[in-house]
Amino acid sequence: MGRLQDKVCLITGGARGQGAAEARLFHAEGGKVWITDVLDPEGQALADELGAQYRHLDVREEDAWGSLLLEIVEADGGLDVLINNAGIFRSNRLVDTPTDEFQLVMDINCTGVFLGMRTAAPAMIASGGGSIVNISSLAGLRGSAGALAYGTSKWAVRGMTKAASVELARKGVRVNSIHPGLIETPMADELGVSPERLTRRTPLGRIASADEVANMALFLSSDESSYSTGSEFIIDGGLNAL
Ligand SMILES: NC(=O)c1ccc[n+]([C@@H]2O[C@H](COP(=O)([O-])OP(=O)(O)OC[C@H]3O[C@@H](n4cnc5c(N)ncnc54)[C@H](O)[C@@H]3O)[C@@H](O)[C@H]2O)c1
Numbered sequence: 590m591g592r593l594q595d596k597v598c599l600i601t602g603g604a605r606g607q608g609a610a611e612a613r614l615f616h617a618e619g620g621k622v623w624i625t626d627v628l629d630p631e632g633q634a635l636a637d638e639l640g641a642q643y644r645h646l647d648v649r650e651e652d653a654w655g656s657l658l659l660e661i662v663e664a665d666g667g668l669d670v671l672i673n674n675a676g677i678f679r680s681n682r683l684v685d686t687p688t689d690e691f692q693l694v695m696d697i698n699c700t701g702v703f704l705g706m707r708t709a710a711p712a713m714i715a716s717g718g719g720s721i722v723n724i725s726s727l728a729g730l731r732g733s734a735g736a737l738a739y740g741t742s743k744w745a746v747r748g749m750t751k752a753a754s755v756e757l758a759r760k761g762v763r764v765n766s767i768h769p770g771l772i773e774t775p776m777a778d779e780l781g782v783s784p785e786r787l788t789r790r791t792p793l794g795r796i797a798s799a800d801e802v803a804n805m806a807l808f809l810s811s812d813e814s815s816y817s818t819g820s821e822f823i824i825d826g827g828l829n830a831l
Contacts (some may be wrong), residue, residue: 591619592811597665599623599657601648601705602675604632606774607724610799611672612808616641618807621665625657626675627633645831647674654708667716668812671709673702673723673746678776680762683737691738699741699749703744706753710762718761722809724749726803727764727825754819763818771796792827 597673598615602608604626615620616639625646626632636643644660646653661668677696679690697724702723711718723797728736749767754764771777771787780787806823808814823829 591617592807592813593667594619596622596669596810597621597623597661597667598672599625599661599668599790600674601625601635601701604628604635604643606776607772607799607802607806608672608674609635610803611637611674612639612641614800614803614807618811619636620670621831622812623657624699628828640787644712648673649696650667651704651773654704655726658708658712662712662715664682668709668712668720669716670715671719671721672703672806672810673705675701676724676742676776678736678739678779678781680736681738682735684798686737691741693732694738694742695709695745698739699745701747703749706764710757710760713762714757714760716786720765720810720814721753721762721764722763722806723766723769724806725750725821727740727768727770727823727828729766730768730821730823730829750821751766751819758818763809763814763815765814765820765822767802767805768821768823768825768829769797769802770823770828772799772802773797774799788826790827790831792830797824797826806816 598620622641631673632643725746726743728740729747733740750766
């Protein structure tokens with residue numbers, strides 16, 4: 590028996606990075622995994638390798654969320670787990686942030702999570718409950734100078750996790766947020782700073798692998814975390830303890 594045996598799991602931004610690590614682990618733990626992303630060749634290749642499903646889903650598209658949920662419920666009988674993982678990073682200070690860049694980051698990182706929760710919750714309630722895991726960031730717990738839009742979006746993810754968790758608790762749906770520090774994925778590469786420089790202040794002294802975040806997501810998606818909702822789960826090598 591896997592830790593997610595027969596649970597139907599939807600992962601956004603699952604074609605690469607942390608989402609792909611979660612897709613692999615959830616599949617290995619017996620989950621019925623639906624990978625979604627806008628990177629179709631990568632997502633389809635991963636799904637083919639695992640024997641999972643891949644669908645194109647831009648998390649900003651309300652109608653696409655609705656059609657996908659209908660398809661999943663029809664194919665697999667319901668939805669148990671949603672990982673709102675898709676996100677983008679943009680590096681700009683407050684006074685240099687163009688309005689369209691701020692809006693783009695908010696649309697993907699924030700509205701995308703809202704649409705995912707709003708679409709998935711009724712399906713989860715109908716099938717007796719579920720677990721929603723929203724990927725925020727350490728930037729959703731602290732002031733991240735130099736990434737104003739990103740930090741704003743990740744604080745919003747943390748806030749909507751709290752509100753949704755309280756609304757959905759008595760309906761059997763748990764909602765938690767994960768707050769990663771620096772994780773070795775294509776997004777970290779985009780920072781353009783050497784890992785040595787970035788991890789100099791990190792107590793554990795290294796960057797994390799995507800698998801380490803996937804382990805946390807697995808715990809929160811499984812029944813092992815049955816008494817956790819509305820909580821923040823930090824995975825940052827000790828940075829937030831400083
Ligand atoms: N890498 C880090 O250091 C780090 C730290 C803290 C939080 N995070 C968060 O973790 C999550 C995963 O990021 P990652 O590190 O794996 O980076 P990544 O760039 O490898 O993965 C992000 C995925 O999201 C997808 N995506 C982007 N826009 C999308 C859209 N509009 N619709 C659907 N999918 C879209 C991308 O195609 C990509 O596959 C993100 O929410 C990110 O903000 C990352």
